[in-house]
């Protein structure tokens with residue numbers, strides 16, 4: 131029997147809005163430890179009525195390129211309305227999950243974080259001056275930091291509620307939550323970055339000398355992302371991580387890159403670094419774990435970059451033996467399949483990390499420089515503070531969420547007994563709206 135769904139629940143019986151049949155079950159479920167103390171919120175109802183106003187890389191670039199005070203304040207007010215709108219939709223999604231599911235401590239924690247952020251954001255008055263903007267940026271920065279563990283919490287939460295929801299529903303929920311989170315962080319981080327640019331000594335119209343460090347960036351968007359350079363950088367970092375996990379004696383495969391090595395396109399580098407880092411890590415891991423090459427230099431990972439009029443396609447091929455039939459059907463699932471069960475046994479508590487390679491701020495990247503700036507620490511220390519072999523098991527589905535968010539795609543073709551070809555397609559013109567809705571048919 132399916133668990134009850136119940137909107138706007140609270141522990142106070144007078145606030146129960148559920149039909150009587152569901153109410154009994156909800157009462158029983160309310161006894162579950164960690165259940166969130168939901169409060170009915172007419173403000174939430176109001177904000178849920180609003181539609182998200184989609185962004186594209188191109189729109190963000192045009193907007194941020196000629197930055198005036200009035201544009202900066204317009205941007206701040208866009209964030210001010212957009213963030214609570216987007217959070218409101220996700221709060222409503224969580225409220226429509228079965229109560230026993232959201233009683234899970236990790237999911238309840240995420241719900242509370244979002245409710246707190248929603249209440250904080252919706253109360254921000256119109257931003258009319260640079261001082262208002264400074265105050266607003268402080269709120270944004272604090273909230274971004276507070277939400278750093280959302281991904282591992284969601285990942286652990288959905289693993290723990292396996293069996294209480296259909297896997298397709300769980301995956302749809304996760305896809306929507308993660309896309310929405312990416313979108314909110316893009317909006318917030320873009321505004322913070324534009325504010326930094328506006329306050330920087332190089333900022334147009336005051337001064338724009340040749341050495342302006344922002345010349346190829348508009349906020350978080352790097353206008354000339356070069357796939358080859360990102361593959362090289364991610365390859366190096368991943369090799370270091372794997373050496374740290376397996377010992378320096380381990381024989382790692384080389385990474386060969388060929389094709390359109392000069393292809394550039396506008397993108398948020400950290401998104402690409404997450405996806406490519408994950409794919410290369412999977413490939414190297416598969417190759418070194420294949421007993422056949424034990425002790426000897428394994429065959430290289432082959433990367434092919436192909437540029438077309440609309441896309442850049444990156445194919446990453448390994449000879450790591452392919453993906454087992456046991457795992458293949460669940461490759462894109464956040465909760466189903468044998469690898470998830472094993473992970474759950476290994477992860478007794480929430481890891482003290484941000485959850486993604488991107489959020490670990492890979493050394494040498496813009497993200498890592500920002501991280502150093504904010505934390506005053508070295509990016510290497512942030513990498514070493516994370517157990518190098520810790521994996522939440524969501525790397526691939528998460529990579530696909532990143533790829534699809536900017537209208538790209540990620541496909542995996544497994545050649546059983548031989549290896550894997552991963553195809554990452556990037557929409558190179560930046561003119562496609564962010565994809566907030568999930569795939570029509572979940573194939574997880």
Ligand code: COI
Nearest residue numbers: 273274277280314315318
């Ligand atoms: C999140 O990171 O989960 C967010 O909701 C981002 C928001 C605080 C700007």
